[in-house]
Amino acid sequence: xxxxxxxxxxxxxxxxxxxxxxxxxxxxxxxxxxxxxxxxxxxxxxxxxxxxxxxxxxxxxxxxxxxxxxxxxxxxxxxxxxxx
Numbered sequence: 001x002x003x004x005x006x007x008x009x010x011x012x013x014x015x016x017x018x019x020x021x022x023x024x025x026x027x028x029x030x031x032x033x034x035x036x037x038x039x040x041x042x043x044x045x046x047x048x049x050x051x052x053x054x055x056x057x058x059x060x061x062x063x064x065x066x067x068x069x070x071x072x073x074x075x076x077x078x079x080x081x082x083x084x
Contacts, residue, residue, distance in 0.1 A: 040071040 002010075045067040053061040
């Protein structure tokens with residue numbers, strides 16, 4: 001007859017196959033959906049500072065700061081991301 005390890009291996013392989021089929025099913029249901037939305041990006045402030053670099057002896061490096069806003073309507077009916 002089959003040993004405990006053989007039965008456990010068969011059960012594990014079956015569960016893994018079922019999970020793979022479910023994963024593929026989830027992928028197929030969402031892979032071909034249109035997910036593009038209009039996005040607006042505005043930059044409000046850009047600055048560069050010369051700061052001391054602590055990785056080398058007495059070196060200085062440039063450090064850049066960018067402040068921007070991103071707006072997008074991701075909760076519309078077309079995308080299916082309605083609030084619950």
